[in-house]
Amino acid sequence: MSTVQEADTSGVQDTAGGRTPVLQGKGMVKTFGRVIGLDGVDLEVYPGEVLAIIGDNGAGKSTLIKCLSGAYALDAGQISLDGHPVTFKKPQEARDAGIETVYQTLAIIPALDIASNLYLAREERRPGPLGSVLRMLDKKGMRDRASSAVQGLGIQTIQNMGQTVETLSGGQRQAVAVARAAAFGSKVVILDEPTAALGVKEGNAVLDMIKRLRDKGLPVILISHNMPHVWEVADRIHIQRLARRAAVITPQSHTMNDGVAIMTGAMTVEGNDATKEAV
Amino acid sequence: MTTVVSGGRKQSAAEAELSRRSQSPAQRLQHLLHANPAISPALILVVTVIVFSIINPRFFTANAQSTLVQQSAIVMALAIGQTLIILTAGIDLSVGAITILAMMVMATVASKNGVPGPLALLIGVALGTAAGYLNGLLVTRLNLPPFIVTLGTLSIFTGLALLYSGGASVNADQMPPVLNWAGNSFKIGGFTITTGVIIVLVMYAVVGFALSQTAWGRHIYAVGDDAESARLSGIASKRVLLSVYTVAGLIFGIAAWCQIGRASVASPNGIVDANLNSITAVVIGGTSLFGGRGGVLGTLLGALIVQAFQTGLSLAGVDPNYRLIAVGILVIVAVSVDQWIRKVKS
Numbered sequence: 001m002s003t004v005q006e007a008d009t010s011g012v013q014d015t016a017g018g019r020t021p022v023l024q025g026k027g028m029v030k031t032f033g034r035v036i037g038l039d040g041v042d043l044e045v046y047p048g049e050v051l052a053i054i055g056d057n058g059a060g061k062s063t064l065i066k067c068l069s070g071a072y073a074l075d076a077g078q079i080s081l082d083g084h085p086v087t088f089k090k091p092q093e094a095r096d097a098g099i100e101t102v103y104q105t106l107a108i109i110p111a112l113d114i115a116s117n118l119y120l121a122r123e124e125r126r127p128g129p130l131g132s133v134l135r136m137l138d139k140k141g142m143r144d145r146a147s148s149a150v151q152g153l154g155i156q157t158i159q160n161m162g163q164t165v166e167t168l169s170g171g172q173r174q175a176v177a178v179a180r181a182a183a184f185g186s187k188v189v190i191l192d193e194p195t196a197a198l199g200v201k202e203g204n205a206v207l208d209m210i211k212r213l214r215d216k217g218l219p220v221i222l223i224s225h226n227m228p229h230v231w232e233v234a235d236r237i238h239i240q241r242l243a244r245r246a247a248v249i250t251p252q253s254h255t256m257n258d259g260v261a262i263m264t265g266a267m268t269v270e271g272n273d274a275t276k277e278a279v
Numbered sequence: 280m281t282t283v284v285s286g287g288r289k290q291s292a293a294e295a296e297l298s299r300r301s302q303s304p305a306q307r308l309q310h311l312l313h314a315n316p317a318i319s320p321a322l323i324l325v326v327t328v329i330v331f332s333i334i335n336p337r338f339f340t341a342n343a344q345s346t347l348v349q350q351s352a353i354v355m356a357l358a359i360g361q362t363l364i365i366l367t368a369g370i371d372l373s374v375g376a377i378t379i380l381a382m383m384v385m386a387t388v389a390s391k392n393g394v395p396g397p398l399a400l401l402i403g404v405a406l407g408t409a410a411g412y413l414n415g416l417l418v419t420r421l422n423l424p425p426f427i428v429t430l431g432t433l434s435i436f437t438g439l440a441l442l443y444s445g446g447a448s449v450n451a452d453q454m455p456p457v458l459n460w461a462g463n464s465f466k467i468g469g470f471t472i473t474t475g476v477i478i479v480l481v482m483y484a485v486v487g488f489a490l491s492q493t494a495w496g497r498h499i500y501a502v503g504d505d506a507e508s509a510r511l512s513g514i515a516s517k518r519v520l521l522s523v524y525t526v527a528g529l530i531f532g533i534a535a536w537c538q539i540g541r542a543s544v545a546s547p548n549g550i551v552d553a554n555l556n557s558i559t560a561v562v563i564g565g566t567s568l569f570g571g572r573g574g575v576l577g578t579l580l581g582a583l584i585v586q587a588f589q590t591g592l593s594l595a596g597v598d599p600n601y602r603l604i605a606v607g608i609l610v611i612v613a614v615s616v617d618q619w620i621r622k623v624k625s
């Protein structure tokens with residue numbers, strides 16, 4: 001589904017073509033002591049779109065998505081899900097609401113095996129009294145389902161779901177984290193540089209997965225430094241610069257060079273809502 | 280990224296080299312030990328028993344072995360709680376103090392205040408649990424390092440136990456029978472087994488099951504391995520930590536009951552070095568002090584190894600001071616082996 005949306009129409013805060021954003025942040029502020037992570041950032045993701053976030057190192061991309069995923073609490077601003085205001089006090093609450101995140105640091109546990117990582121904090125118990133009384137885990141069931149989730153990503157190098165994650169390569173670990181988000185996301189999937197450690201083939205597999213999620217109608221937020229990837233899959237591109245949103249563009253409206261120029265401040269976008277303060 | 284070597288494809292030179300290298304015996308051993316952390320303590324225990332039996336055949340008698348198990352039972356019990364805490368990358372220096380406090384209170388309320396035995400037992404165990412909960416609260420709410428928290432509560436609980444008991448011991452004959460129940464013994468073959476040993480083994484089974492088969496167990500490993508990643512994955516890290524310290528307190532309370540049965544007396548001066556002995560058992564058992572790796576089976580073996588060293592060296596006529604040195608060396612070797620095992624890479 002391609003939702004080409006003109007850059008300057010995003011001035012309409014709540015809807016685009018009458019649609020409500022699945023996930024929306026308004027005037028988000030996050031500070032760390034005296035360091036400003038986010039300085040009144042707006043963001044909206046519409047159904048079935050891939051929203052890319054690009055920006056220099058330290059522009060606040062990871063901080064932005066951590067606020068959306070409940071990892072950080074906002075200092076000011078409001079997040080809404082399907083138009084309803086929400087406050088995520090912990091990552092678990094965002095996950096329960098259907099927001100799955102692959103963090104830049106992956107947030108997987110090296111000492112546990114792949115299946116345990118996929119099902120971490122949502123373990124499934126055995127049927128009957130073994131599960132309800134003794135609280136026994138359904139290890140085999142989780143392993144089987146983890147296996148199909150990982151195979152679904154097209155990653156053949158991971159065979160044994162009982163392998164501990166610490167024995168995997170960096171790229172394989174990233175694949176495990178991506179598989180977890182893809183398997184469980186029901187509202188929004190957020191990916192913070194999911195292809196950074198991946199080879200060409202594996203990177204393309206993740207791009208394909210992103211497209212599949214979008215085609216299912218699931219919106220994806222993708223942070224990436226890889227401009228060709230962004231221009232390939234993104235419907236809209238949120239450009240983050242110095243803790244603020246510098247512009248929202250589309251691959252159709254701007255070239256990669258324009259995007260980089262906006263990122264670095266060499267070019268400013270007139271009429272883009274990003275320079276206006278959110279109400 | 281690694282490439283999978285598919286069925287018919289010819290191996291490249293590098294792949295041949297890699298597969299040759301991974302065949303190296305030391306590396307295979309390293310992988311094996313990494314996947315099954317209880318193997319090395321099991322081997323050490325077997326070797327220890329064989330060596331000491333050769334030095335002095337009396338070591339291998341049912342009598343000596345029964346005594347060995349009974350002598351290590353309290354450290355074994357305390358080491359269960361210590362394992363849980365060390366798995367979360369914490370440490371508990373107050374295990375002995377909690378046990379003494381719970382023990383003195385259960386003995387004293389029964390002997391001095393005439394509280395019925397079962398209720399006295401319940402009060403003591405509940406007090407141990409509360410003490411563990413307090414440790415957990417301090418660790419999770421004040422964000423203090425467990426070492427510091429339990430160093431403080433070690434003194435506090437010891438002081439409370441001495442204040443409450445007035446420094447006096449309570450003898451078995453002043454207590455209701457239920458408090459001495461753990462000292463009852465029966466014979467199987469030539470072996471003498473006490474109810475206390477059975478209680479300890481049941482605790483091992485329960486905690487071992489919880490660690491390997493339940494979500495709670497997995498969350499303990501996750502929090503110990505990487506607390507921030509666990510939190511981002513949706514685990515309520517602090518709640519897991521609090522539950523671990525509380526369950527450990529419960530175990531120490533039950534250990535207090537076993538200690539009365541074992542010693543036939545509740546003395547505020549007993550088991551003062553229990554905190555260090557429990558850590559020794561955990562470390563020799565292959566649980567990593569950095570958290571996230573290990574389990575109670577290794578700890579059980581670790582506690583037996585320490586006692587086997589003590590008993591074996593004593594039967595071999597070695598001076599007690601040398602026994603201490605031997606156990607010290609054992610700890611350092613165990614930690615070095617742990618470090619080596621942790622270096623496993625893909």
Ligand SMILES: Nc1ncnc2c1ncn2[C@@H]1O[C@H](COP(=O)(O)OP(=O)(O)OP(=O)(O)O)[C@@H](O)[C@H]1O
Nearest residue numbers: 032035036037055056057058059060061062063064
């Ligand atoms: N936990 C934290 N404590 C203190 N400062 C932080 C913290 N997290 C982020 N910051 C600061 O906030 C700013 C934005 O960081 P952030 O990680 O969001 O950047 P980023 O856009 O994701 O960069 P990169 O491309 O390198 O991943 C930086 O100046 C960073 O130092």
Ligand SMILES: [Mg+2]
Nearest residue numbers: 061062063104
């Ligand atoms: Mg980042």
